[in-house]
Amino acid sequence: MNSDTTNLGPYSEGALPPLPDPVPPFPEPSLPQPLPQPGPQPLPFPVPPIHLRSVRCGCYLINYSPNGSPLVRYDGTLRVECHSNGRTASGDLYQRRIIFLPPLPQLPPGPPRPVILPGPNPAAGIPILARNSYRYYLRVTQILEHFTVGNSFTLGFEMYRFAAPNTWTNEGAFTALMVWIPAPAGYPSSGDYLAGNVKNSAGAVVGRLTMGWVSEYLRKITVEIDRVSASESPLNNGSGVDWKSVFDGVGWDVTIDESDTNVAEPSGDSWSDAEMHQALLARRDASDLDAEWRYHVLAVRLIDSTPRGIMYDSGATDSNNVPREGVGIASHWVIPNADPWGLVKGMRFGTAAAPYFRTAVHELGHGHGLFHNTVDNGFMNTTDVIASSGTATTPFPNNILWSFAPDDQKRLRHYPDVFVRPGGTAFGTASTTTPPITPTDVMVEIDGLELRVSPWLASIPLGAPVRVNVELINTSGESMFAPSTLGMKSGLVRGTVVDPSGTLRTFAPLVLCVEENPVGSLDPGQSIVDSITLLRGGQGPLFPSSGVYSITVEVHWGSGGAEATVTGKTSIIVTPAVDEAHSEAALKVLSAPDALLTLVLGGDHLTDGIEAIQSAVENPVLRPHFAYIEAKRLAKPFWEREADPEAASELIDESTVMSPAEIEKAARLVEAQGADSAAGQSIAETLKEKVRTLDVGDEVRGIVDSL
Amino acid sequence: MAERHPQIVGNWDKVGRTACDEMYPDSIRFQDNGLYFGLKDPPGTFTQWDVGTYEITGSERINISTANDAIVTYRFAISDDILTFVDHYDCQFRYRRAG
Numbered sequence: 007m008n009s010d011t012t013n014l015g016p017y018s019e020g021a022l023p024p025l026p027d028p029v030p031p032f033p034e035p036s037l038p039q040p041l042p043q044p045g046p047q048p049l050p051f052p053v054p055p056i057h058l059r060s061v062r063c064g065c066y067l068i069n070y071s072p073n074g075s076p077l078v079r080y081d082g083t084l085r086v087e088c089h090s091n092g093r094t095a096s097g098d099l100y101q102r103r104i105i106f107l108p109p110l111p112q113l114p115p116g117p118p119r120p121v122i123l124p125g126p127n128p129a130a131g132i133p134i135l136a137r138n139s140y141r142y143y144l145r146v147t148q149i150l151e152h153f154t155v156g157n158s159f160t161l162g163f164e165m166y167r168f169a170a171p172n173t174w175t176n177e178g179a180f181t182a183l184m185v186w187i188p189a190p191a192g193y194p195s196s197g198d199y200l201a202g203n204v205k206n207s208a209g210a211v212v213g214r215l216t217m218g219w220v221s222e223y224l225r226k227i228t229v230e231i232d233r234v235s236a237s238e239s240p241l242n243n244g245s246g247v248d249w250k251s252v253f254d255g256v257g258w259d260v261t262i263d264e265s266d267t268n269v270a271e272p273s274g275d276s277w278s279d280a281e282m283h284q285a286l287l288a289r290r291d292a293s294d295l296d297a298e299w300r301y302h303v304l305a306v307r308l309i310d311s312t313p314r315g316i317m318y319d320s321g322a323t324d325s326n327n328v329p330r331e332g333v334g335i336a337s338h339w340v341i342p343n344a345d346p347w348g349l350v351k352g353m354r355f356g357t358a359a360a361p362y363f364r365t366a367v368h369e370l371g372h373g374h375g376l377f378h379n380t381v382d383n384g385f386m387n388t389t390d391v392i393a394s395s396g397t398a399t400t401p402f403p404n405n406i407l408w409s410f411a412p413d414d415q416k417r418l419r420h421y422p423d424v425f426v427r428p429g430g431t432a433f434g435t436a437s438t439t440t441p442p443i444t445p446t447d448v449m450v451e452i453d454g455l456e457l458r459v460s461p462w463l464a465s466i467p468l469g470a471p472v473r474v475n476v477e478l479i480n481t482s483g484e485s486m487f488a489p490s491t492l493g494m495k496s497g498l499v500r501g502t503v504v505d506p507s508g509t510l511r512t513f514a515p516l517v518l519c520v521e522e523n524p525v526g527s528l529d530p531g532q533s534i535v536d537s538i539t540l541l542r543g544g545q546g547p548l549f550p551s552s553g554v555y556s557i558t559v560e561v562h563w564g565s566g567g568a569e570a571t572v573t574g575k576t577s578i579i580v581t582p583a584v585d586e587a588h589s590e591a592a593l594k595v596l597s598a599p600d601a602l603l604t605l606v607l608g609g610d611h612l613t614d615g616i617e618a619i620q621s622a623v624e625n626p627v628l629r630p631h632f633a634y635i636e637a638k639r640l641a642k643p644f645w646e647r648e649a650d651p652e653a654a655s656e657l658i659d660e661s662t663v664m665s666p667a668e669i670e671k672a673a674r675l676v677e678a679q680g681a682d683s684a685a686g687q688s689i690a691e692t693l694k695e696k697v698r699t700l701d702v703g704d705e706v707r708g709i710v711d712s713l
Numbered sequence: 714m715a716e717r718h719p720q721i722v723g724n725w726d727k728v729g730r731t732a733c734d735e736m737y738p739d740s741i742r743f744q745d746n747g748l749y750f751g752l753k754d755p756p757g758t759f760t761q762w763d764v765g766t767y768e769i770t771g772s773e774r775i776n777i778s779t780a781n782d783a784i785v786t787y788r789f790a791i792s793d794d795i796l797t798f799v800d801h802y803d804c805q806f807r808y809r810r811a812g
Contacts, residue, residue: 279783311783320781372781378763380750388778390766394746433781434736434759507724507740507752507811551724 059186060153061095062198063088065132065221069125070099070204072213077104080141081125083132084217085224087257087419092151096420096444097144097163100135128192128218132226132259136296137429140168143422145444148181158185161202161215166441168424172431174441179207182215193218223259224419225426228298229370232266232289233305237337237356239264240305240366244359247408252367252385255409256418265291269304276308277334279318283325286332295328295429301373302332303366305356313339314355314389315365317372320433328429333369337362346393348401360403361389375425375436376414381512383407386414395546397599398614413438420444454482455528457574459559462537462665465579468552469592469622470631471541471605472578473665476559479533489563490526492536493667494606499538501560501573506553513543525563535703537665541595542602550596552582584627591625594618595632608639610647623657633657634664634672641675651685658692666702669693673710681713718769719745720791725808728795733804736761741808743767749777 066084080099087094102125106118126133148162161182167175182202189199198219203211229249231239241264242248253260266289272281286302287293293300309316315335319328337356341347350358355365367385379386383395384407396402410418417426417436420443424430455478462473476492476499489498500514528534540548540557549555560573583589595601600615610616616639622628623636634657641654658664664672673693676686690713697707722745727738738751738760751762765778775789775798788799794810 311785312778313784314782316783317781318783369782377759377780378765380764388765388782390748390778391764394748434761437759438757439755505724507726507742 058153058155059150059157061086061093061150061159062195062219063093063222064219065224066198066217067126067128067133067193067220068097068099068215068217070213070215073211077120077122079122079125081133081135082142082144083423084144084146085257085419086149087224091446093149094416094420094444094446095146095149096422097146098140098423099142099144099165100139101141103136103139128190128220129194131194131221132223133220134226134297134299137424137427138170138296140424140430142167142177143174143441145442147179147445158183158200158202160184166422168422172424172435176441180204180212184215184217189218193220195219221259224257226259226261226299227253228261228263228292228300229303230263230265230290230292230300231303231305232269232285233337234269234271234307235267236307237305238362239267240303240335240363242359243363243406243408247363249367252408256415258418263291265289269306271307276310276336277306278310279316279334280325282306282309282316282318282334283332286319287326290332295331295427299427300331301370301428303370304332304334305337305366306334307336307338309334309336312336314361315369317369317433319373329432330373330375330430331428333366333373335362335366335369346396346402348393348396348403350403358403360406364403364406364408365389371410371414372433373428374418375421375430375433376410376417377434377436379411379414381411381413384409384411384414386411395599399600399612416443416446454480454484454486455488455572456481457559457561457572459557459574459576461557461576461578463578463663465581466549466631467581467588467592467627468549468583469588469595469628470663471539471635472549472555472557473537473539473663473668474557474559474576475535475537475665476561476574477533477535478528478561478572480528480530483530485527485529487525488528488534489561490534492534492538492561494538498561498563499559500562502558503540503543503548504556504558505549505551506555511543511546511548513540513548535666535705537667539605539665539668541605542599546599547596549580552580554579587625588627591621591628594621595628604639605635608642608644610639610644630661630663633659633662634668637662638668638671638675641679649679651679651683651689655685655688658689660692660695662692664696666700666706669696669700669702670706670709673706673713676713718791721767721769721775721789721796724811725796726811728807728809731804731806733802734806737798737806738762740811 063086068082068084070080072078079102081102082097082099084095084097103123104120105123106120109116109118143166145164147164148160150159161184164179165177167177182204184200184202186200189196193199201216204213204215206212233239249260249262269285269289282304285304290302292298313336315333317333319330319332339355341350341353341355341358343352350361355362371386376386378388380391383392383405392406393402396405421436425436458477460475462475466472478488478492480486492499503511542548554577556575556577558573558575560571562571583592595618598614598618600612601618604612604615604619619632619636622632637654637657640650643649672689676689680686681690693710697710721743724742726740739754741749741751741762743749747766749767750764751760753760761779762777763780768776770776773788773790774786776784776786778784790797796808797805799805
């Protein structure tokens with residue numbers, strides 16, 4: 007910034023900035039009391055209408071003018087994403103160009119006269135500005151999350167100065183009291199324009215910021231698709247997902263330019279990266295990346311360096327040193343006629359619309375700076391990994407998730423421009439920490455609430471599920487607003503597991519049960535307890551090998567416009583397979599994605615999962631850990647099959663591993679189906695023996711003792 | 714899929730650090746279904762071998778799909794629980810079998 011630096015906050019050059027601290031919630035103004043009803047007496051004063059204002063979602067054209075520097079102006083965008091918890095915003099600034107006019111005719115001749123050019127035309131929508139003018143990323147730390155009855159709000163942001171090729175300097179934290187004023191001519195919405203003085207962390211005014219809404223989208227791109235005559239253009243997945251719906255999902259305005267359909271083939275059967283790059287340079291319809299974010303997709307028959315697709319425009323194959331302009335996709339790769347290729351095995355790739363289109367989106371994702379992402383089966387996971395996670399009930403490609411993963415969605419919306427635009431920074435340099443990406447929400451760690459996490463068993467054999475007790479305690483002296491349930495089905499609980507090699511895997515609810523009151527009041531000293539059973543997560547089995555694992559459980563819930571969170575940790579040991587039979591049974595369970603679904607849903611329809619669990623039940627090492635899961639399934643009816651409490655009772659004995667929550671559920675099932683039957687009595691006796699010897703808590707003990 | 718090399722299946726942690734091997738993961742898991750998963754510390758840091766396929770094509774040759782989906786051939790060797798790779802820039806880096 008070209009202003010007095012003595013009052014700017016401290017900045018560190020080159021060092022990685024830390025992750026942002028949680029931001030206190032923006033104080034929401036309370037609504038005025040309802041107006042009194044008109045009565046026989048006239049009102050003593052005129053009553054003005056109530057006008058609620060909010061920050062409109064979309065892209066704003068912003069201008070920043072630092073004080074004391076008449077020739078320095080910045081233009082750019084502020085992207086405001088709207089979601090259920092309020093707003094997330096980020097921005098970028100580019101320095102406006104200066105030209106020099108000839109000196110005035112005089113003696114002696116005067117110097118050239120610098121003149122600053124006008125800013126972008128708001129009527130043109132989202133501005134596209136020159137890459138070499140890029141200067142700042144704005145990390146927005148405070149914005150009006152919902153609405154106000156006032157005429158202003160405080161915008162808080164950090165400014166990260168960019169220096170090519172990829173250095174970032176934190177130039178400090180700033181605030182601006184943004185006031186709604188009528189927009190100048192050219193803005194599409196007069197009521198969505200604001201201006202305010204920018205203050206540094208010392209409270210000194212350092213500049214002036216304006217922001218005017220120009221688009222409901224956050225970013226704007228063009229995707230040009232060229233192909234050789236024998237190849238198909240990747241346009242959609244054959245089931246309603248196309249380029250527009252993909253990019254609408256992340257707030258990008260995409261224009262598809264289906265262009266050349268007769269790109270000449272090089273010599274040989276397939277294309278090298280260099281040949282694809284040459285075709286990009288020769289055949290694309292436009293190439294001014296300072297006026298348009300244009301990406302190029304080239305569909306060819308075969309590619310030298312890969313079977314399906316590649317973002318070739320990186321590193322040494324980027325002959326014009328302009329990264330991430332183009333990708334290639336191979337229509338004539340033949341999908342192997344074998345598992346795990348599911349419904350498309352043996353097909354020519356270009357005729358398999360779903361995976362073909364997915365690959366094009368995936369490669370373009372690399373063009374936007376995204377890396378591979380295995381958190382779910384979304385666009386940035388690899389085709390091989392997704393295919394290998396298909397099941398008999400959901401074979402590939404039906405298990406493709408037609409969206410970017412949530413963290414990738416955030417990157418696409420809020421990464422700095424230079425990370426995502428073609429011709430920006432090189433592939434591999436994008437980062438959520440340098441500079442730190444804008445915070446999503448007000449996320450607050452709650453003082454006075456403690457989450458205690460402990461394993462039901464400190465060590466378990468390979469292949470067994472891990473049962474974890476969770477207890478949320480109010481350690482404060484006041485009643486607190488807290489979740490009223492900690493089961494996975496509440497949707498409030500998720501977490502991570504780190505294996506012995508340091509690999510992190512995530513777990514989250516598979517099934518949600520919407521409760522009317524998932525949160526309630528927790529008195530001082532009171533606690534909520536539950537147990538969760540962990541087997542698989544988004545990346546596959548959570549405990550795939552022997553060793554020490556670290557488990558982190560997180561509980562999240564909405565609280566006064568913010569997202570409250572508490573976390574707790576524990577660790578367990580997974581012991582190795584004791585013999586061949588155990589190893590085989592463990593492998594079967596670990597390789598069966600439906601095992602978790604069977605655990606959660608029960609039923610008879612997930613045959614792969616049931617088979618895996620039954621193999622575990624038949625193995626003496628794993629039987630105690632899976633017996634209750636199978637008993638629970640059999641004890642409930644499913645379509646024409648009646649409940650089989652006798653079979654269930656034969657599975658539950660003194661060796662059956664059951665968490666307190668499972669003991670309670672079993673007791674309630676016995677109660678519902680009648681404790682008078684032989685099966686019910688058998689289970690009840692086993693449960694009573696368990697609560698005599700195990701620490702299950704008074705509530706569970708009471709329920710069992712009443713059987 | 715090409716021939717399997719059972720010895721490569723498992724978890725591996727990088728041994729030592731040099732400037733030339735910075736782009737390769739700190740730990741890597743080779744699965745017996747031909748998939749691998751690589752991890753850099755801290756999580757989210759870019760690595761050339763993040764996730765994809767591997768295919769052993771000879772006694773000392775392995776094809777690995779990389780971060781931009783290109784499949785690249787590397788030389789490799791396993792000896793006494795040490796897995797050694799050499800890339801096309803002659804950068805040599807090693808992993809030790811974990812746990």
